[in-house]
Amino acid sequence: xxxxxxxxxxxxxxxxxxxxxxxxxxxxxxxxxxxxxxxxxxxxxxxxxxxxxxxxxxxxxxxxxxxxxxxxxxxxxxxxxxxxxxxxxxxxxxxxxxxxxxxxxxxxxxxxxxxxxxxxxxxxxxxxxxxxxxxxxxxxxxxxxxxxxxxxxxxxxxxxxxxxxxxxxxxxxxxxxxxxxxxxxxxxxxxxxxxxxxxxxxxxxxxxxxxxxxxxxxxxxxxxxxxxxxxxxxxxxxxxxxxxxxxxxxxxxxxxxxxxxxxxxxxxxxxxxxxxxxxxxxxxxxxxxxxxxxxxxxxxxxxxxxxxxxxxxxxxxxx
Numbered sequence: 001x002x003x004x005x006x007x008x009x010x011x012x013x014x015x016x017x018x019x020x021x022x023x024x025x026x027x028x029x030x031x032x033x034x035x036x037x038x039x040x041x042x043x044x045x046x047x048x049x050x051x052x053x054x055x056x057x058x059x060x061x062x063x064x065x066x067x068x069x070x071x072x073x074x075x076x077x078x079x080x081x082x083x084x085x086x087x088x089x090x091x092x093x094x095x096x097x098x099x100x101x102x103x104x105x106x107x108x109x110x111x112x113x114x115x116x117x118x119x120x121x122x123x124x125x126x127x128x129x130x131x132x133x134x135x136x137x138x139x140x141x142x143x144x145x146x147x148x149x150x151x152x153x154x155x156x157x158x159x160x161x162x163x164x165x166x167x168x169x170x171x172x173x174x175x176x177x178x179x180x181x182x183x184x185x186x187x188x189x190x191x192x193x194x195x196x197x198x199x200x201x202x203x204x205x206x207x208x209x210x211x212x213x214x215x216x217x218x219x220x221x222x223x224x225x226x227x228x229x230x231x232x233x234x235x236x237x238x239x240x241x242x243x244x245x246x247x248x249x250x251x252x253x254x255x256x257x258x259x260x261x262x263x264x265x266x267x268x269x270x271x272x273x274x275x276x277x278x279x280x281x282x283x284x285x286x287x288x289x290x291x292x293x294x295x296x297x298x299x300x301x302x303x304x305x306x307x308x309x310x311x312x313x314x315x316x317x318x319x
Contacts, residue, residue: 009285012285012288013281013282013285016281016284016285016288017281020278020279020280020281020284021277022195022199022204022255022277022279023279024254024255024279024280025159025204025254025255025279026159026253026254026255027108027158027159027160027161027204027252027253027254027255028158028159028253029051029054029055029056029108029249029252029253030054030055030056031055031056031057032056032057032107032108032156032158033056033057033058033059033103033104033105033106033107033108034048034051034056034057034058034059034106034107034108034110035058035059035061035100035103035106035108035109035110035147036048036051036058036059036060036061036110036112037061037062037090037110037111037112037113037139037143038061038062038112038113038114038165039058039060039061039062039068039071039110039112040060040062040064040067040068040070040071041062041067041071041215041216041217042213042215042216042217042218042241043112043165043210043213043215043241043244043245043248044060044062044110044112044113044165045060045071045074045075045241046241046242046244046245047110047112047245047248047249048060048071048075048083049074049075049078049079049245050242050245050246050249051108051249052075052079052081052083053078053079053081054249056108058075058081058083058084059083059084059085059086059103059106060072060083060084060085060086061085061086061087061088061090061096061099061143062085062087062088062113063087063088063089064087065085065087068085068086068087069085071083071085072085084103086099086102086103090113090135090139090140090142090143091134091135091138091139091142092142093142093145093146096142096143096146097145097146099146100143100146100147100150101146101150103150104150105150105151105153105154105155106147106150106151106154106160107151107154107156107158107160107161108160108161108163108252109143109144109147109151109160109161109162109163110163110165110248110252111139111140111143111144111162111163111164111165112163112165113135113136113139113140113143113165114135114136114165114167114217115131115132115135115136115217116132116180116217116221117131117132117179117180117221117224118176118177118180118221118224118225118226118229119176119224119226120175120176120178120226121178121179124178124179128179129179132179132180132183133179133182133183135183136180136183136184136186136187137183137186137187137190140164140187140190141190144162144190144194147162148162148198151201151203152201152203157202158202159202159203159204159255160201160202160203160204161203161204161205161206161252161255162191162194162198162203162204162205162206163205163206163207163208163248163251163252163259164187164190164191164205164206164207164208165208165210165248166184166187166188166207166208166209167180167184167209167210167211168209168210168211168264168265168268169181169184169233170184170185170187170188170207170209171209171265171268171269171272172268172272173185174229174232174233175226175228175229175232175305175309176225176226176228176229176233177229177233187207188207188276191205191206191207191257192275192276192277195257195277204255205257206248206251206252206255206256206257206258206259207257207258207259208244208247208248208251208259208261209258209259209260209261209265209268209269210239210244210247210248210261210265211237211238211239211261211262211264211265212233212234212237212238212239213238213239213240213241213244214238214239214240214241215241218238227312228308228309228312231308231312232305232308232309237262237264239261239262243261244261247259247260247261248261254279255279256279256280257276257277257278257279258273258276258278267294267297270286270287270290270291270294271291271294271295271297271298273287273291
């Protein structure tokens with residue numbers, strides 16, 4: 001038994017070294033065109049500032065022209081660099097297509113737009129549910145459909161990237177996030193299938209899973225969150241937009257398929273790895289070695305969540 005425990009890890013590491021796919025890759029940012037949707041504020045703006053500071057040519061797309069102009073001026077002040085801005089609604093494929101055509105060939109596409117209205121499904125209107133699905137999921141299809149032909153036409157043939165901004169609510173469902181989680185879980189399926197479709201074109205797909213992030217949108221969201229949602233979702237803590245942007249950009253440059261942003265995110269990434277691509281044989285080893293223990297930890301989390309829900313309802317019924 002002792003001998004087996006000594007020889008099994010190196011054998012597993014060697015096996016994983018040969019079988020993990022896609023292979024490791026480095027995606028350069030300097031002097032390349034980075035196109036970011038939802039780029040006028042929050043994580044998108046922070047990503048734009050960091051990409052510009054690393055020498056990228058940046059284009060931003062968002063609905064509000066005024067906010068885009070403010071973002072452009074903010075980046076100019078912080079980096080001395082100019083960025084291109086495009087006003088379009090991601091739900092309008094024709095408008096997105098025109099913006100992508102005007103922007104020119106894209107090397108790094110960051111599909112970052114997102115909306116969130118937290119509420120229990122029974123209480124939430126179908127118009128709000130459709131709005132989240134249309135922006136978060138269908139909007140992502142519209143952006144990728146518009147940009148992909150331009151990405152395939154890039155001249156340098158260096159590795160390119162498509163990055164999708166999901167959420168930790170795209171890894172685990174939480175009370176009050178029914179529609180939002182559905183829209184974000186869908187991004188993973190999109191990304192897994194898309195990676196197989198574009199790997200021959202040297203295009204590499206990433207999915208970023210930020211926790212609650214201190215942005216203007218998060219402030220509005222907190223005002224209407226159900227009480228139980230605050231109790232359950234608050235355990236993961238929050239991050240600054242700059243911190244999330246750095247994690248996201250580092251993950252994009254390394255070609256990582258799954259890009260967690262904090263400790264809880266790393267644990268969720270391992271626990272929910274499933275059949276997602278994994279470029280690092282070392283991370284694949286950790287996935288294989290840890291998945292059983294993390295499943296047990298996950299069951300304890302579920303126990304805690306359902307206890308919280310049960311206690312909250314019991315307290316409510318007494319009052």
